[in-house]
Amino acid sequence: MAKKKFIPVLCWLCLMSTLSGCWHQTELTDLAIVSASGVNWKDKQWELTYQLLTPANASANASGGPGSGPPISVLSTQGETLRKAFSNNEMENTRHLHLGNSRVVVIGEAAAKYGLNSLIDAYLRNPQARETVDVFVSKRDPRLLVSQLMYLEKNTGEGIHKLIDKENKATSILPKVNMFDLANQLAGSSKCAIIPELMLSGSVETGSTKALETTISASKLKLGGLAVLKSGKLTGWLNQDEALGIAFIRNRVKQAVIPFSFPEADNENRNGATFEISANSTSLKMRREQGKIIVDATLKVEGMITDTEFKLDATDPGHVQKLEQIIKKQLLDIVWQGWNGVHELKADVVGFAEMFRRKYPKEWRQIEDQWENVFADIEFKPTVQITIERVGLTNQSYQEFVE
Amino acid sequence: MKPTQESVKPQPVPLSSRLEDNLARLQHSEQTRSDIVLRLIHDSITGSKEFALVYIEGLVDIASINESLVRPLMSAMSGFEESTEERFTEIRNCAAATGPSEIIEDIDALWQQIMQGNTVILAEGFNRAISAGTSGGEYRSLTEPTTQNVIRGPKEAFTENLRTNTSLISRRLKSPKLRVEDKVIGVQTQTNVSVVYLEGIAEASVVKEIHKRLDHIDIDAILESGYIEELIEDAALSPFPTIFNTERPDVATAGLLDGRVAIIVDGTPFVLLAPITFFSFFQSSEDYYQRFYIASFWRMLRFGAFFVSLLLPSLYIAITTYHPEMLPTTLLISLVAQREGVPFPALIEAFMMEITFEILREAGVRMPKAIGAAISIVGALVLGQAAVEAGLISAAMVIIVSFTAISNFVLPSTNLSVTVGLIRFLLMLLAGGLGLYGIMVGLMVLCIHLASLRSFGVPYLMPLAPLVWKNLKDVFIRLPLWKMRTRPAGVTGPNRIREGKDQKPAPPKVKSRKE
Numbered sequence: 001m002a003k004k005k006f007i008p009v010l011c012w013l014c015l016m017s018t019l020s021g022c023w024h025q026t027e028l029t030d031l032a033i034v035s036a037s038g039v040n041w042k043d044k045q046w047e048l049t050y051q052l053l054t055p056a057n058a059s060a061n062a063s064g065g066p067g068s069g070p071p072i073s074v075l076s077t078q079g080e081t082l083r084k085a086f087s088n089n090e091m092e093n094t095r096h097l098h099l100g101n102s103r104v105v106v107i108g109e110a111a112a113k114y115g116l117n118s119l120i121d122a123y124l125r126n127p128q129a130r131e132t133v134d135v136f137v138s139k140r141d142p143r144l145l146v147s148q149l150m151y152l153e154k155n156t157g158e159g160i161h162k163l164i165d166k167e168n169k170a171t172s173i174l175p176k177v178n179m180f181d182l183a184n185q186l187a188g189s190s191k192c193a194i195i196p197e198l199m200l201s202g203s204v205e206t207g208s209t210k211a212l213e214t215t216i217s218a219s220k221l222k223l224g225g226l227a228v229l230k231s232g233k234l235t236g237w238l239n240q241d242e243a244l245g246i247a248f249i250r251n252r253v254k255q256a257v258i259p260f261s262f263p264e265a266d267n268e269n270r271n272g273a274t275f276e277i278s279a280n281s282t283s284l285k286m287r288r289e290q291g292k293i294i295v296d297a298t299l300k301v302e303g304m305i306t307d308t309e310f311k312l313d314a315t316d317p318g319h320v321q322k323l324e325q326i327i328k329k330q331l332l333d334i335v336w337q338g339w340n341g342v343h344e345l346k347a348d349v350v351g352f353a354e355m356f357r358r359k360y361p362k363e364w365r366q367i368e369d370q371w372e373n374v375f376a377d378i379e380f381k382p383t384v385q386i387t388i389e390r391v392g393l394t395n396q397s398y399q400e401f402v403e
Numbered sequence: 404m405k406p407t408q409e410s411v412k413p414q415p416v417p418l419s420s421r422l423e424d425n426l427a428r429l430q431h432s433e434q435t436r437s438d439i440v441l442r443l444i445h446d447s448i449t450g451s452k453e454f455a456l457v458y459i460e461g462l463v464d465i466a467s468i469n470e471s472l473v474r475p476l477m478s479a480m481s482g483f484e485e486s487t488e489e490r491f492t493e494i495r496n497c498a499a500a501t502g503p504s505e506i507i508e509d510i511d512a513l514w515q516q517i518m519q520g521n522t523v524i525l526a527e528g529f530n531r532a533i534s535a536g537t538s539g540g541e542y543r544s545l546t547e548p549t550t551q552n553v554i555r556g557p558k559e560a561f562t563e564n565l566r567t568n569t570s571l572i573s574r575r576l577k578s579p580k581l582r583v584e585d586k587v588i589g590v591q592t593q594t595n596v597s598v599v600y601l602e603g604i605a606e607a608s609v610v611k612e613i614h615k616r617l618d619h620i621d622i623d624a625i626l627e628s629g630y631i632e633e634l635i636e637d638a639a640l641s642p643f644p645t646i647f648n649t650e651r652p653d654v655a656t657a658g659l660l661d662g663r664v665a666i667i668v669d670g671t672p673f674v675l676l677a678p679i680t681f682f683s684f685f686q687s688s689e690d691y692y693q694r695f696y697i698a699s700f701w702r703m704l705r706f707g708a709f710f711v712s713l714l715l716p717s718l719y720i721a722i723t724t725y726h727p728e729m730l731p732t733t734l735l736i737s738l739v740a741q742r743e744g745v746p747f748p749a750l751i752e753a754f755m756m757e758i759t760f761e762i763l764r765e766a767g768v769r770m771p772k773a774i775g776a777a778i779s780i781v782g783a784l785v786l787g788q789a790a791v792e793a794g795l796i797s798a799a800m801v802i803i804v805s806f807t808a809i810s811n812f813v814l815p816s817t818n819l820s821v822t823v824g825l826i827r828f829l830l831m832l833l834a835g836g837l838g839l840y841g842i843m844v845g846l847m848v849l850c851i852h853l854a855s856l857r858s859f860g861v862p863y864l865m866p867l868a869p870l871v872w873k874n875l876k877d878v879f880i881r882l883p884l885w886k887m888r889t890r891p892a893g894v895t896g897p898n899r900i901r902e903g904k905d906q907k908p909a910p911p912k913v914k915s916r917k918e
Contacts, residue, residue: 006852025724025838027748028739035732055740059733100728101735130728158732 032095035072035157038142039119040108042078046085047108049143050075050097051157058154071154074147082122099129103161105179106142106198107135112227112234120183120232131180134161136198137227137234145200148221149212160221164196167223172253172277173244174223189364190353190371191231194238194246197224228347236345238338245338248299248331249350249382251282258303260330264322265310270399273310275327277303278389286355293374295352297382301331304390311400314391328384335382348375415509420530422452428510429457439517444476454494455525457513462520464539471500472522472535494526495533502536518593542567548650550817553689560650565595565669571652572599572667576659580604586617594625595669599655604662606896609678609859613664628668628675637857642825644818645858647676647683654688662895678859678894682866682878685709687815690881699880706879708813713823715807716753717834717842719799723749725838741797750835752796756804757828759785764808861894883907 038049051072058071075093079085089097107116123129138145146156153159168176174196177185185193202219226238226246238246247253256277265271279302286295305312305323313319342349353371357364367374419425429441438461444454454476458468475497479490498504501522507513508531513523520538545567548560561568569583584598596617600610616635625631632646633639647663649655650672655665658676666675676683685705690698722729723738730738745752763782770778784790786805791798807827814820826849833841856863866874874891876882885906889899 006855010848025835026727028723028727028735028742029745031727031739033732033735033739053732053736055736055743059737059740098727101730101732103732128728155732155736 026096030095031098032075032093033098034102035155036104036106036146036160037099037102038106038108038146039082039111040142041111041114045078045080046082046111047076047078047143048082048085048089049146050077050089051146052097053155070149072147072149072156074143076143082118086122102130102133103157105133105135106145107137107195108142109137109139109234111142112137112195112229115232116182116186116229117232120179120186123179124183131183132178134164135177135179135182135195136160136164137195138198138200139224140200145198145221148200148219149217150221151212151217156221160198163221163223168254170255171244172247172256173240174226175247175250175252185349186229186232188351188354189357189368190348190351190375192347192349193229194243194349195227195229197227197237198222199224228342228345228349230345230347235347238341238345241334242338242341245334245336246342246350247338248280248282248335249284249297249338251280251284253277253280253282256280258327258330258334260326262308262310262323262326267310270309273308273312273323274306275303275330275388276306277301279303284352284355286352286359288360292377292379293356294379294381295355297335297380299331299335299382299384300387301384302387302389304392305388306392308397309399310397312391312397313400314395320388324386324388327388328386331384331386332382335384339380339382343376343380346372346376348372352378415511417509418507418513418525418530418532420528422455422525422527425525425532426452426455429455442473444473451527453527456522457517457525458522458537459517459520462518462540463522463537467501467539468522468535468537472497472524472537475500476524491526491529491531491533494524498524498533498535500535502538504536505534507532507534515593545571551649551651551654551688551815553687553692555692556689557651557653559652561652561655561667561672561674563670563672565597565667568652568667568672568674569597569599572656572659572665575652575656576601581659584614588617588620588631589622589625591623592625596625596631597667599659599665599667601659601662603898604660604890604896605664606662606894610664612859613666613677617666625668625670627671628666628673631666631668632675637859641852641856642822643681643853643856643863644684644822645677645679645856645863647679647816648673648818649676650674651688657688657691660901661890678861680858680861680865680894681853681856681863684814684816684819686877691884695881695883702879702881705813705815708810709823712807712810712814712820713827714830714842715810716757716803716827717830717845718839719803720749720753720831721834721838721842724835738797738799741799744794745797746794747796749800750831752800753803753831754828756786756796756800757807757831760804760808761824865893866891 032050033053033055034050035053036051038047038051040047040049051074054069054071054073057069075089077085077088077092079088086097105119107119111119123131123133148156150156150159153162164174164176167174175194177193177195182193182195199222200219201222202217225240226243227234228236228238244253244256247256258275258277260273260275261271262273263271281300283298283300284295285298286293288294305314312323339350348371352375356371356374416428426441426443429439436459438459440456440458440460442456443452444456445451446453456468456472476494479493479497495504495506505516505521507516507523513532513534516523516534520540521534522537524533524535526532542564543562545559545562547558551560559571561571573581573583578601580602582598582600582602586596586598587593588596598610598613598617613635617631620631620634622630622634628648632644632648635646637645647658649658655674655676659665663676663678666677668675685702687701690701693701723742727735742749747755763778763786767775767778767782787801790796791801811820811824814823830842830845833845835841837844853864854862854868862869865871866878871892873889874893876887877891885902885908888902888904888906889895890901892899
């Protein structure tokens, strides 16, 4: 009996595989691999820019050897809606746009000001485009950024992804924000979000492999500050110091480099030193006193001194304590800068709205709509606990040896 | 089932008491079969024919006939009166000198005896004949196994001779429980088949079932154990083998000790073992001769290689044509760059290469040894750099096909690896039509099919489905020998214990020497 049933099932399966019409099968050679894309709003139209990889030139050792042309090419399309702009590529592109391996989306300032909700919507709706792409905002035309070549990375999109990844781990100034994070933040209690800035330094002269024939290129991709979004629209910019302050409040600091000056140094002109944070944890506590919301932030920072210009005796506890006080002040200063930045913009990107909603759910419903004003009235009280764990491989400064 | 014409046995023709009559019957056959030898011994006084010896040249040991049969017969001839019972006994005694002897009463039995390599003695005045065990002749001597090689382990393999093969087993298993039961199968070939098992360790019902199925065989020829396998297996339509074959006596012996039954067929070095499970095909005899860590590593390697060999080409097709986003960008670009300029879709490319490899493999097996070296050179060109440079296929495909092929040969058992090769093609088609979804569908059907198989009542996926924890000690890993106390459950009969407790070796505890 089992055999009698099995054979029809097998036939059915075989026939089914032919009926599928090969589903949405595409050969690899029919794909235009998008490594980065740019989104801008120009003349009341969306402009989409795609950085396409040219496989023969972008792969390290294909059968024909690395080609001589540029590893990327750029394609721009316009349309009244995002998907219309996307579909307009069919007019000039011989291959299917493959968004699955795209790592980066650069959004122009104009588009960010117009509003990103439709972009997020397009990403969430379409299975092809991944929500794991890193999102950047740029003050310049994203088309220029996307057509920029990099020295060490053939795949520029991947290069930008590596850049933010590495930056995020090493200095913690800018967060890594992907499309999913962005959607989450903007849909969160505060409706505010931050996106790192990607900028183009130097004179604008991109798109030629000749740019890479000199050892210093005329223009370069760099990470900038932070763009702050409110309800899907760009409302302001923060610089890198403010960005680090916000990172401290949001407890996103893994490693950071803090330069400071030590006023009690033996030489007034040579009093700089660097403190490198190796671990940090920030705990936030929200309480209400006389109708006022107070947030206590406690930073527990560990790190090491990595260079000094002055004589430092790490074996002297008094000396070290003084240093700790100075670094503490410096860190508090950074945190305050960050707080003042978001406070001015009335943009709650530090997650206080969510804290409030969880702690006082009933009150939340009443003030939900005017959270912006409530946020502006919040009293912020940061404190810092610091531990200098190491001073590097020498206990005494080199200056002491020299003298 | 209708019996074949030959199987309707005619009435036996009894022997005549006159030698002349008997010889006349044989004469006809002697003319049509040149290898039948009729030797007559005359009475030196009367000149009348006294004895006739009938045998087939090549099947008998001529020296022992001459020395131990003809000579004594000649000397025995004169001492007795004609046709007395004493004379008959004397002839029997002569015959017993060369080996087991039997009394024959009809022509058919006579034929059977001489076909087995025995010599039949016909004597004047008796309507009975005597057969003398003189079988011998040329056989291939013991050699190393050609298909199932090991680094460490016995180096002898079964041969084509049934008795040599049973002797190889009984040398290893000096147990009084060893049972060797003979059968003759094949109307024309009259092939000797031995069913070998250990009583008490093999399940009695399985032995009975095997006997039943063997007795049911009604065919004119058994030329290899493959005939038997095909006629008694459980899943006749399945691509998966449900009977194991081996040419290694140590594997056969280990099988017997696990409670399996060996079927040895005369004329082939491949001995059948049943019942088995799917996982038997992943076990090599060497697993038990090397340290258990190494053996376990090899086991897992084999399972990995099995899946690679089954799935790699279809995964490549599915991922590159349906799910390119699953690949890391760098790999994707490199694959696209390689495929740029390749004229065929991935599915066709994979099919071409896989079929090319199958052709090469087949040619390698069939090719005369003298020109065997040519195939490796040509093969390397067809399946290698030259094909890539000609722009026919992509370099990645060469790697995929080669790795698949190599993985295929990691499996210790050839008959499973051939099956895997076949299913690979089906999965490739499914992958080409439905992507990863198709592969999943294919694997699901495969799993259902495997789970439905039985080998003489033992579920094919046994220690996994149904889950038998105790048997898992020898599937994905091999536990040390001192941990394998019991024989595999579900296969073995009443005698389940393999070894005593506390078999783990350890140095003796040294008492502290304080005094």
